[in-house]
Structures are given as C-alpha cells and as structure tokens.
Amino acid sequence: KAGVTQTPRYLIKTRGQQVTLSCSPISGHRSVSWYQQTPGQGLQFLFEYFSETQRNKGNFPGRFSGRQFSNSRSEMNVSTLELGDSALYLCASSPDRADQETQYFGPGTRLLVL
Amino acid sequence: GQQVMQIPQYQHVQEGEDFTTYCNSSTTLSNIQWYKQRPGGHPVFLIQLVKSGEVKKQKRLTFQFGEAKKNSSLHITATQTTDVGTYFCAGRSSGNTGKLIFGQGTTLQVKP
Numbered sequence: 001k002a003g004v005t006q007t008p009r010y011l012i013k014t015r016g017q018q019v020t021l022s023c024s025p026i027s028g029h030r031s032v033s034w035y036q037q038t039p040g041q042g043l044q045f046l047f048e049y050f051s052e053t054q055r056n057k058g059n060f061p062g063r064f065s066g067r068q069f070s071n072s073r074s075e076m077n078v079s080t081l082e083l084g085d086s087a088l089y090l091c092a093s094s095p096d097r098a099d100q101e102t103q104y105f106g107p108g109t110r111l112l113v114l
Numbered sequence: 115g116q117q118v119m120q121i122p123q124y125q126h127v128q129e130g131e132d133f134t135t136y137c138n139s140s141t142t143l144s145n146i147q148w149y150k151q152r153p154g155g156h157p158v159f160l161i162q163l164v165k166s167g168e169v170k171k172q173k174r175l176t177f178q179f180g181e182a183k184k185n186s187s188l189h190i191t192a193t194q195t196t197d198v199g200t201y202f203c204a205g206r207s208s209g210n211t212g213k214l215i216f217g218q219g220t221t222l223q224v225k226p
Contacts, residue, residue, distance in 0.1 A: 033214065043157070043202060043216035056213045059115070090156060101145070101206070103214065105156040 001026055004093050004106035012112045018079040021109045025072050025093030031055075032074040033103065034066060037088040046089075049074055050096060078111075086113045116141045118205050120217030128225050133190040135220035137203035144206050146179055146186045147214070152199040160188075160201075193224045 005024045013019050025032050033056075034046040045058040049068035066076040072093070078085055088110050092103035117140040127133050137146065145164045149157035161170055163179035163186060170177045176189045186205075190197055200219040206212045 035216070042218040043204075045213055045215060048213070058213070092157075101162065101214075102147070102159045103149075103157070103204075104159070105149075107156055 001028075004091060004104050006089075006091050006106040006109050008109060009107065010110050010112075012114065013081050014114050015081055015083060017081050018077065019081060019111060020075055020077045021089055021091075021111075023074045023076075023091030023093075023106060025074070025091075026104055029093035029095055029104070030072055031094040031096035032068055032072060033092045033094070034074070034076050035090045035092065036060075037090055037108070038086075043090070046076065081113045083113050086111060116205070116207050116213070116215050118203060118215045118217040120203055120220055122220055123218060124221050124223070126223045126225065127193050129195060130192050133193050133197070133222055135188050135201050135203075135222075137186045137188075137205070137217050139184045139205045139207070139215075141184070141207045143183050144212070146183075146206075147204045148177060148186075148188055149202045149204065149216075150199050151202065151219070155199075157202060190222075193222070195224050195226050198222060198224050 007022045031050045033048040036044045047066050048056040052068045063079045068074045088108045090108045092105045119138045147162045148160040151157045167181045168179040174191045178187045200221045202219045203217045204214050206214050
C-alpha cells in the first residue's frame with residue numbers, strides 16, 4: 001500500500017496570508033490526525049477527523065481548521081498566518097480499530113512564514 | 115488537560131553504552147505508543163503497550179508500561195549509531211477515541 005502523502009512538501013508564505021495543506025491517508029484508513037512540530041514544542045496535536053467528523057481537537061486558536069472528505073482525504077487551513085506558525089505540519093492516518101491504533105505519519109509539509 | 119512528560123530531553127552516549135528514556139502522564143492511560151523519528155524524517159511507530167506492567171522487547175529495545183499505567187520507559191542496550199534519532203512516547207487516556215498526546219521526545223546522539 002502507498003503511504004500517507006502530503007502536499008505541498010514545502011511552502012513559504014507571508015504574515016497575514018492563509019494556507020491550505022492536504023493529506024491523503026493510507027487506503028482503508030478512516031482516521032486522520034494533524035500535528036504541528038516545532039523544535040521547542042515537540043509534536044502538538046491539532047485535530048483528528050474520523051468519517052468526515054472532527055473527533056478531537058487540540059488547543060490551537062480558531063485560525064487553524066480542518067476537514068475530511070468522504071474518501072478520507074483531509075485538508076487543514078491556517079488563516080491570518082503568524083510568524084510563529086512556521087513549523088513542520090504532520091498528518092497521520094490510522095486504521096482506527098481497537099487493536100490497530102498505530103499512527104502512520106506522512107513526510108510533512110514544512111511551512112515558513114516570513 | 116492531559117500532559118505527557120518525557121525525560122531527558124537530550125542524551126549523548128558513546129556507542130555501546132545503554133540508553134533509557136522515561137515517559138510520565140498526568141492521567142491514567144489506556145495505552146501508550148512509542149515512535150522514533152530519524153533526523154529529517156517523520157515519526158515511525160515502534161510499539162504499543164496496553165496492559166499494566168507490560169514489558170515488550172524488540173531486539174535491543176525494551177519497553178515497559180507501569181503498573182499504574184501512568185508511566186513508561188524505553189531502554190536500548192548497547193546503542194549503535196543507527197539508534198540516533200528522537201524517541202517519542204504518546205498516550206491516550208480514553209480508549210481509542212481520545213486524543214493521542216505526545217511527549218516532548220528524547221533526542222539520542224550516539225558517538226562512534
């Protein structure tokens with residue numbers, strides 16, 4: 001099976017702009033989670049989607065939003081970008097069965113806000 | 115809210131020495147997972163522990179889940195340069211539908 005794919009891989013934006021990141025999970029996986037990774041803060045949970053519904057949400061401002069489509073693909077959007085939003089954004093998919101909760105991570109999108 | 119703390123943040127060892135990273139949760143966990151992220155890469159799943167007091171081994175890696183299901187450890191025996199990377203623990207407090215909260219990670223450097 002193909003792994004989790006994320007597009008774009010690299011992105012440069014300026015403050016105030018908005019950005020949309022895309023994630024295609026492993027075929028058959030219904031759960032998609034998003035994480036922000038920065039050197040100082042580690043892996044911070046953004047949100048999790050399951051069957052097109054947001055199941056869990058982290059402690060990020062409303063500028064961060066996401067959605068999941070019927071084919072399980074997911075997008076996250078960040079509006080009014082700030083310098084502090086510069087980070088690696090990782091998407092992870094999971095089969096989401098009681099015995100299989102492993103998160104399979106994509107390569108990430110590296111976002112730089114100038 | 116739920117917090118997962120990991121120590122140490124960094125560890126430098128000589129090749130052949132042992133290494134241990136510890137993970138502590140503020141709440142009881144339903145399970146704990148361990149991931150490894152190589153420099154420039156993304157986290158890769160290593161193992162999941164579910165039962166109180168569980169111990170699992172993968173070659174030179176030994177994983178433990180505490181009796182109270184609030185702490186865990188990863189021990190590497192006789193480190194090799196291929197062990198370099200950041201090791202994350204991640205805990206879920208509410209079955210398989212709660213948030214998966216990651217620790218800050220322990221970055222391991224191995225000197226040949």
